[in-house]
Amino acid sequence: MSKIGNIPVNAQAGKKRTNPLAGVFDELVQFCQSRSMFMLHYCTGCGAIELPPAMTSRFDMERLGIQPMVTPRQADILLVTGYVSVKTLKRVILTYEQMQSPKYVIGICSCTVNGGMYWQSYATAKVLNEYLPVDVYIAGCMPRPEAVIEGMRRLMRNIEEGKGHAWKDYFQRYDYYLGNQQHLFGDDWQTPTDIIGEARHYGLETEQTYGEHTRILEQHQQPLEPHKMRIKF
């Protein structure tokens, strides 16, 4: 029995399910999930310009059940559209950690794959996969709307076949991702989200969740205190 705050939680990780219909139910859930996705497009770079054509009348992404969503907490897909500068990457990670599981990341443009055109730039993060688990990459500079939609369909197929598990990797290998983030942002890097606590809650913690980098995080982590707001009526 673990606890979140003072509330006891029945986390029964690894318990074998006995219901014979569980597999059928999972398939049904995956089918539904793959057909109603809300995407949060973070316009990190140039690729954002091909999203309005893909979303509006001509290419019409909505027929696949994909709609833009304005808040990270209600979104399923995080679209990282283009190169991420170091300043942006902090916000991308914050946004990603706020999203509810299961969550998927799509890296659009060559710049998210290997740095692309800005491989020698001092200001950009080159490989997105080092900082966030990416489900699907759409290469191209910039990918056409058809390519964007094809990437979306590939993600839908992955989810339907039960292969969209990249988000679990973030919990399972948190030390690796955190290490890369600390390498870029400095040792005092921290986010308000308690990833280790979430990993425990989902039963996804492995040996690689902890390591030297999470120990550095613990040294610098400050407890979050609610701000006192003064509201006058």
Next chain:
Amino acid sequence: MRPENYQLVALPNSDEYELFIGPNHPGIEGNYAFKLKLDGDRVISGKADAGYLHRGFEKLMEGRLWIQNLAIVPRICVPDPVPMEVVYSLTVEDIEKMEVPLRGQWIRVMQLELSRIASHLFTFGGHAATTGMYTPSYWGVADRDLALDLFEELTGGRVYHIYNIPGGVRRDIPNGFLDRLSDYLDYLETRQNDYDNLLFTNQVFVKRARNVGVINQEQALEWGVTGPNLRATGLAFDVRRDDPYLIYNELDFEIPTQTAGDCLARILVRRDELFQSVRILRQIIKHLPSVKGPVRAPIPNPLAWNVSMGESYCRVESSKGELAYYTVSDGGPKPYRVHVRGASSMHAVQVLENMAVGQRIEDIAQIMFSLDACPPEVDR
């Protein structure tokens, strides 16, 4: 980021509070943030937070060959990339004392005006969407896509073309391209009435946009406002007419102006400019077949091209405002220094900060879109 940086900060002993808009926000154009200090709904002060799109362009260009830089210059302004290529080529030609063949110049102007149409159509949609009208954004993006199809036929790329090189353009126009361009212009003119009814004379929009974000001419000149935003304050300044480049002095067009200087005036100037661009393109369709000759001047082996020593400052009128490049060559295979005067670098920073004061919070997005600020051009 430290948690205290993005939480709502309550200021002691006052009703004022601070609020972040952006960088990931539907009311912000691109990856850009704006930090507001508010009292209720009123903005007391605003602080622009740029740098999310910084790639270090000017440094990157010093490390690449003259011809390689053509691939990265259009990335500086994503919705309107053609002026970037043209003005970079103009500076190199100016240093090398190169003469562009007349046909190449006409094709360049054709691209510039088509790109202006595409950029303005995109802006209409964005501006209307900030007031809650989503139909114009669907229309604008769909009509812009037809222009992108023409670009694809001409250059092979939808958004980034890399079609202009120092000395002219890469290749001649395809057969029948001018007919298809003419069809597109016919289509745009039939849409004029629809756009007017839907957006520009629609009271829902007009009442929302009038008297919001007003700047007068003095302020505009002081703050370095250029382009359609300056012409919306009543000053008919346009680089195309006042400092003509390429073949603009042979073309017949007007400089549309408005006097109010508010959000409505700015979008109306853009509307008129769009149809002036249509008028220019009609003249090009008429004249281009009679201009014979090559489309580019011969250049030396581009991979071993040492541009002669010198410096040049060239400016063009992009859809966002006055765009200029200052290029210095020390006689080597790479530029010694390239400086970009992005048109929106004034608009999105000090103009937006000054205009936000005293406005209501729901108008901030509209003001930003009405300035047509392009964040990648600010950060570069």
